[in-house]
Amino acid sequence: MMQNEMNGVVDPADERLPLRSLVLFGVQHVLVMAASPITAVFLVSKALGFSEAVTVSLISATFFVCGLGSMLQSFGPKGFGARLPFVMVPGGAPIAIFLVIAQQTDVQTAVGAVIVTAIFYFLALPVFRRLLRYFPPIVVGTMLLLVSVNLVRIYGVTITGKPGTEGFAAPIEVGLALITIILTVVAARVFRGTLQRLAVMLGLVGGSLVALTLGHMDLSGVLVGPVVAVPQLFPFGMPKFDLIAAVPLIVFSIISMAEATGQTIATAEIVGRRGDVHAIVPATIRGDALMSLVGGLFGTSLIITSGENVGIVRATNVKSRYVTAMAGAILVLIALVAPVGRMATALPGAVVGGTAVIVFSIIGVIGIDLLRRVDLREHGPMFTLASALSIGLLPILVPGVYSQFPQWTQMVLGNGLAAGTITAVVVNAFFSHYGAGTAASAPSLQSTAQGANE
Numbered sequence: 001m002m003q004n005e006m007n008g009v010v011d012p013a014d015e016r017l018p019l020r021s022l023v024l025f026g027v028q029h030v031l032v033m034a035a036s037p038i039t040a041v042f043l044v045s046k047a048l049g050f051s052e053a054v055t056v057s058l059i060s061a062t063f064f065v066c067g068l069g070s071m072l073q074s075f076g077p078k079g080f081g082a083r084l085p086f087v088m089v090p091g092g093a094p095i096a097i098f099l100v101i102a103q104q105t106d107v108q109t110a111v112g113a114v115i116v117t118a119i120f121y122f123l124a125l126p127v128f129r130r131l132l133r134y135f136p137p138i139v140v141g142t143m144l145l146l147v148s149v150n151l152v153r154i155y156g157v158t159i160t161g162k163p164g165t166e167g168f169a170a171p172i173e174v175g176l177a178l179i180t181i182i183l184t185v186v187a188a189r190v191f192r193g194t195l196q197r198l199a200v201m202l203g204l205v206g207g208s209l210v211a212l213t214l215g216h217m218d219l220s221g222v223l224v225g226p227v228v229a230v231p232q233l234f235p236f237g238m239p240k241f242d243l244i245a246a247v248p249l250i251v252f253s254i255i256s257m258a259e260a261t262g263q264t265i266a267t268a269e270i271v272g273r274r275g276d277v278h279a280i281v282p283a284t285i286r287g288d289a290l291m292s293l294v295g296g297l298f299g300t301s302l303i304i305t306s307g308e309n310v311g312i313v314r315a316t317n318v319k320s321r322y323v324t325a326m327a328g329a330i331l332v333l334i335a336l337v338a339p340v341g342r343m344a345t346a347l348p349g350a351v352v353g354g355t356a357v358i359v360f361s362i363i364g365v366i367g368i369d370l371l372r373r374v375d376l377r378e379h380g381p382m383f384t385l386a387s388a389l390s391i392g393l394l395p396i397l398v399p400g401v402y403s404q405f406p407q408w409t410q411m412v413l414g415n416g417l418a419a420g421t422i423t424a425v426v427v428n429a430f431f432s433h434y435g436a437g438t439a440a441s442a443p444s445l446q447s448t449a450q451g452a453n454e
Contacts, residue, residue, distance in 0.1 A: 158352055
């Protein structure tokens with residue numbers, strides 16, 4: 001037991017460790033969470049066809065903002081940040097929504113939606129608890145299923161190429177994707193601890209090595225060019241602000257606030273933080289809002305607090321927030337190393353697609369787990385799920401189904417994720433209001449929303 005814990009003077013989260021220990025434990029946190037920003041950026045870059053220069057800049061910006069955010073949540077200045085051992089990452093579901101908005105409109109509008117959503121965080125914080133009842137497990141689970149299906153469709157094309165083009169569904173490309181998926185599953189089964197948590201990255205590395213061996217990966221440009229990368233403000237030009245286009249991210253932000261609540265309470269309990277834990281929650285959310293706003297300025301999706309480092313805190317019993325602050329500082333340093341970004345651009349599309357398919361299918365698994373906790377034999381939940389999937393899957397599986405509708409309606413109806421989630425909210429509220437006990441109850445959202453952002 002730590003000396004500070006024994007004398008009862010300082011919270012374990014406030015313990016200051018020697019510099020060497022801070023660095024070692026900080027690196028461990030970085031290893032666990034590094035797959036998230038790297039995966040996020042190269043998936044977005046491949047899907048939207050960014051140039052190598054833009055991809056390198058975006059990777060630099062993402063690491064930079066994640067690092068600043070981790071330090072912000074760890075230090076908590078002026079009520080921004082929880083003063084707990086948190087790291088910040090781009091969440092999986094927000095990336096999916098960012099991509100859909102960018103593909104429906106353009107990337108400037110998607111960036112504008114991120115900035116609008118960050119501002120919404122600040123505006124909604126005083127009343128967000130009242131909104132939680134509209135997002136019970138049936139709604140969150142449905143949303144995550146739609147995210148999963150939509151992204152598997154998008155990244156399936158990364159593996160096969162577009163139908164009708166030369167080399168469509170080439171066996172070597174499909175094979176690399178399958179090998180990547182298999183290696184990811186094997187890593188998750190064989191390894192334990194930190195390596196098991198890095199299964200996605202290990203699968204990506206393994207698939208890339210196979211591609212390199214087969215001559216389907218070119219690393220000649222990784223060390224060519226500047227060594228230092230400086231994140232650029234507005235890498236896609238000035239953002240465009242479209243409130244209708246931002247609706248899907250705004251809807252998700254409410255779920256994100258619920259998840260931040262659960263993570264803050266759980267982490268505070270793990271590290272033995274004394275005092276009113278619920279009073280810390282607004283500071284966590286303000287930190288998410290601020291870093292998402294900064295991320296939008298640098299062209300990233302939402303940057304949010306992650307619970308993926310909590311396992312390390314449990315396993316090592318090192319509860320100091322200065323460790324995650326050091327992890328943040330290391331991320332900022334990594335952000336300035338340009339070869340890291342160029343390495344990401346060299347990754348084969350099929351390997352990227354294989355990684356994406358399993359990563360975003362896991363989001364669907366989380367959604368299924370939430371739906372498993374709902375009694376779908378009841379009319380309310382059954383029709384909530386059925387109607388939401390009907391409205392949500394239609395534009396995903398039949399692109400262009402609303403192409404003859406007015407443009408402004410296409411922004412919502414043509415976005416399966418937005419249309420399906422809104423349908424779930426409305427139908428669930430309808431059954432809850434007119435048929436008590438027939439819809440899924442809302443109070444458990446904070447506990448069941450855990451993992452929605454991962």
